[in-house]
Amino acid sequence: MTTLKFEPWNDPQEKPLIHFQNITKRFGSFVAIDNLTIDIYEREFYALLGPSGCGKTTLMRMLAGFETPTEGTILLAGQDIVSVPPNKRATNMMFQSYALFPHLSIWENIAFGLKRQAMAKADINDRVEEMLRLTRLEQFARRKPHQISGGQRQRVALARSLAKAPKLLLLDEPMGALDKKLRQETQFELMDIQEKTGTTFMIVTHDQEEAMTVASRVAVMDHGQIIQVATPDRIYETPNSVYVADFIGDVNIIQGTTTANGKDSYSIAWADAQAPLTANSNQPFSDGQKCHLAIRPEKVAITADRPGEVANAVQGKILDIAYLGNISTYHVELPTGVVIKAQAANTRRISRRSYTWEDTVWLSWTATAGVLLAN
Amino acid sequence: MRRFLLIAPPYAWLLLLFLTPFAIVVKISLSDIALAIPPYVPKFSWDEGIWAYLNQLDFENFIFLTQDNLYWKAYLSSFKIAAISTALTLLVGYPIAYGMTRVPSEWRPTLMMLVILPFWTSFLIRVYAWMGILSNEGYLNQLLLWTGIIDTPLTILNTNTAVYIGIVYTYLPFMILPIYSALERLDDSLIEAAEDLGCSRLTAFWLVTIPLSKTGIIAGCFLVFIPALGEFVIPSLLGGSNSLMIGKVLWEEFFSNRDWPVASAVAVILLLLLVIPIVLFQRNQQNQQEADQ
Numbered sequence: 001m002t003t004l005k006f007e008p009w010n011d012p013q014e015k016p017l018i019h020f021q022n023i024t025k026r027f028g029s030f031v032a033i034d035n036l037t038i039d040i041y042e043r044e045f046y047a048l049l050g051p052s053g054c055g056k057t058t059l060m061r062m063l064a065g066f067e068t069p070t071e072g073t074i075l076l077a078g079q080d081i082v083s084v085p086p087n088k089r090a091t092n093m094m095f096q097s098y099a100l101f102p103h104l105s106i107w108e109n110i111a112f113g114l115k116r117q118a119m120a121k122a123d124i125n126d127r128v129e130e131m132l133r134l135t136r137l138e139q140f141a142r143r144k145p146h147q148i149s150g151g152q153r154q155r156v157a158l159a160r161s162l163a164k165a166p167k168l169l170l171l172d173e174p175m176g177a178l179d180k181k182l183r184q185e186t187q188f189e190l191m192d193i194q195e196k197t198g199t200t201f202m203i204v205t206h207d208q209e210e211a212m213t214v215a216s217r218v219a220v221m222d223h224g225q226i227i228q229v230a231t232p233d234r235i236y237e238t239p240n241s242v243y244v245a246d247f248i249g250d251v252n253i254i255q256g257t258t259t260a261n262g263k264d265s266y267s268i269a270w271a272d273a274q275a276p277l278t279a280n281s282n283q284p285f286s287d288g289q290k291c292h293l294a295i296r297p298e299k300v301a302i303t304a305d306r307p308g309e310v311a312n313a314v315q316g317k318i319l320d321i322a323y324l325g326n327i328s329t330y331h332v333e334l335p336t337g338v339v340i341k342a343q344a345a346n347t348r349r350i351s352r353r354s355y356t357w358e359d360t361v362w363l364s365w366t367a368t369a370g371v372l373l374a375n
Numbered sequence: 376m377r378r379f380l381l382i383a384p385p386y387a388w389l390l391l392l393f394l395t396p397f398a399i400v401v402k403i404s405l406s407d408i409a410l411a412i413p414p415y416v417p418k419f420s421w422d423e424g425i426w427a428y429l430n431q432l433d434f435e436n437f438i439f440l441t442q443d444n445l446y447w448k449a450y451l452s453s454f455k456i457a458a459i460s461t462a463l464t465l466l467v468g469y470p471i472a473y474g475m476t477r478v479p480s481e482w483r484p485t486l487m488m489l490v491i492l493p494f495w496t497s498f499l500i501r502v503y504a505w506m507g508i509l510s511n512e513g514y515l516n517q518l519l520l521w522t523g524i525i526d527t528p529l530t531i532l533n534t535n536t537a538v539y540i541g542i543v544y545t546y547l548p549f550m551i552l553p554i555y556s557a558l559e560r561l562d563d564s565l566i567e568a569a570e571d572l573g574c575s576r577l578t579a580f581w582l583v584t585i586p587l588s589k590t591g592i593i594a595g596c597f598l599v600f601i602p603a604l605g606e607f608v609i610p611s612l613l614g615g616s617n618s619l620m621i622g623k624v625l626w627e628e629f630f631s632n633r634d635w636p637v638a639s640a641v642a643v644i645l646l647l648l649l650v651i652p653i654v655l656f657q658r659n660q661q662n663q664q665e666a667d668q
Binding site for chain 1: 562568570571573574575587589
């Protein structure tokens with residue numbers, strides 16, 4: 001049996017559900033979205049990730065119809081929707097504040113959108129009941145929004161925006177108001193619901209963990225531009241820039257200059273009186289080119305003695321240890337003054353650890369552990 | 376104990392300045408008219424005791440109010456004028472309050488100031504000013520004649536129209552302020568959510584904005600209706616002899632007829648009629664507080 005991978009973006013036959021073509025949005029002289037082109041495919045869970053003010057919310061509001069692009073076209077299933085008002089679009093939005101109608105019961109909130117279209121009463125009833133079942137809210141149907149908890153309100157907002165079976169559901173920081181534990185539960189629930197309904201989801205978030213957990217693809221944004229669009233593992237393992245590497249998770253960046261020393265292999269001169277580092281890269285680098293070597297802390301091994309056969313090994317002194325229970329992060333200062341973070345699982349009791357503060361240790365990593373980045 | 380000390384002064388104030396005069400008015404309404412100073416016979420004396428007094432109460436002044444149809448017509452007409460002017464004030468006030476919440480927030484204090492500004496001038500002077508505007512030779516007629524919209528001056532002063540204009544003008548801030556405060560708390564994303572779910576701008580306004588400003592609308596309507604019902608200055612200055620309002624009847628009974636007992640009876644009935652909307656108003660405020668929590 002072959003498992004079908006869900007990767008419509010790699011299939012040239014597949015037509016995107018949403019196509020942004022050279023979209024620019026200016027507010028006065030401020031450029032919120034800068035000549036942006038993206039494709040979103042059907043049944044995708046697409047995450048827009050970026051710091052606040054990067055334009056991700058503006059992008060979403062353009063899809064909902066609350067903002068019109070200054071330039072460019074937005075195609076939804078092949079139709080230009082730029083001039084279509086929000087109430088005529090096949091998209092629905094879940095608001096960050098939930099925007100539940102406080103004067104209506106949960107049932108009426110969910111039925112609100114259905115009542116706006118010519119739909120038989122019995123059908124509305126069935127659909128609302130279905131939504132209540134999907135979000136496990138059956139016993140709260142008669143309550144008002146202020147009579148239920150924050151997590152339940154979040155589910156009502158989801159049920160209401162899903163009730164009209166939109167082609168595309170927009171979620172604006174859907175878990176921003178929930179505490180961490182509830183947020184993690186809700187993330188899995190959201191993925192479940194997305195799979196069950198088969199709706200295309202687009203989520204806006206500034207929480208990289210959330211984006212990585214739920215999304216099929218993550219788009220990292222900065223200053224109105226898309227920096228990289230890729231699956232969560234590719235974003236993490238092979239970022240295309242220092243910005244993405246730094247934004248997603250923890251990373252060590254070592255600057256240096258490259259010299260080719262084999263096929264797809266480079267030696268990196270990074271400090272005087274230090275042996276050059278070795279890294280593999282598919283991207284071509286010319287001799288003497290400035291580069292950044294990005295290495296994730298968990299890919300750096302920490303040992304008391306000099307390790308044997310390994311591509312890169314440097315010696316340093318432990319500055320700080322962050323003990324997180326299951327893992328510890330060590331901040332190790334190299335003789336050059338650079339601080340490298342290394343992560344190790346605490347598989348042994350802490351009292352049996354062979355190195356501690358101020359100890360000299362060896363850090364090592366393989367040639368494929370790091371990513372060589374031009375900028 | 377401290378709580379008692381805190382609430383005691385306002386209650387003492389109410390007792391002294393509201394209940395005591397009201398008790399006196401009730402007592403006068405149960406007395407008989409007389410040519411004397413004060414012009415009524417106090418039927419109650421401490422010598423005979425309270426039982427003798429209560430035994431011979433006859434309510435004849437209240438019975439008289441039902442016999443002369445002037446009084447119930449005046450009550451009814453006051454009710455009608457108050458209700459129509461409340462509706463007109465709402466019609467004018469709601470768009471103003473709505474507009475105030477739509478402008479950039481740095482403009483709002485200025486607009487709020489403009490709404491409250493008329494209170495800086497005496498109410499009486501402002502009503503007199505309307506006489507100057509609405510009279511046959513007034514500014515309004517001059518303007519309309521000059522622009523050629525009309526050939527002969529309109530008679531507005533001394534009609535009910537002038538009373539409506541006067542009441543709407545005077546009580547407009549009482550309508551605007553509660554509606555404004557209700558609309559200001561309204562989250563804009565609610566309107567966006569309604570549009571997102573398929574409402575046009577107009578239906579979103581009707582299904583979301585109006586219901587969510589309902590408490591403000593009700594509060595504003597009562598704040599206009601209650602004082603307008605007993606209004607005396609506006610109908611007597613702008614309405615002339617044609618407009619029949621209970622406040623005017625009351626004044627005439629007291630000062631022209633010098634029939635204090637009947638006048639007091641009119642006042643007592645008016646107050647009892649006002650208790651109903653006041654209780655409804657209180658309930659509205661209470662509901663709003665509960666909803667806010």
